[in-house]
Amino acid sequence: MSDKYATVRDFGRSIPLENVVLTTSGISVGIGMNPKSVAVHPVKVTNALSIEFYVASYSDGYCSWAKYSKGNLLEKGIEKTTEDNGTYIKFMPDPDVFPGYASQEGIVKEILQSTARQKKGLSISLNGTIVPDSF
Secondary structure, X not given: OEOOEEEEEEOOOOOOHHHHHHHHOOOEOOOOOOOOOOEOOHHHHHHHOXXXXXXXXXXXXXXXXXXXXXXXXXXXXXXXXXXXXXXXXXXXXXXXXXXXXXXXXXXXXXXXXXXXXXXXXOOOEEOOEEOOOOO
């Protein structure tokens, strides 16, 4: 985390390049679900509650990216890249929704340590430092 931004980078399967906007904005109604109910993915919620939100999906030499503000798409594109496969997200919570927002690194570290304990073999870093899976 730096200033008021939070970033997440993974080196997993990534979001399919053609689905970056679909995956990060709006709401989804699943097949077989009650038409009156909706499912909202945490990434979509983060996007909607952020004054700035950027997502990039890297896959096999290409990057599909999108920029948003308060859930509204500002720009999108696809370009060549040398980045390793995976996903990058950078966002700033909306100060109108979260007045006085400040990150608390100690709490974030505890959550990441808990995740590391549950997912043996997963390497997590916080601000460039590997988070151990024990306190």
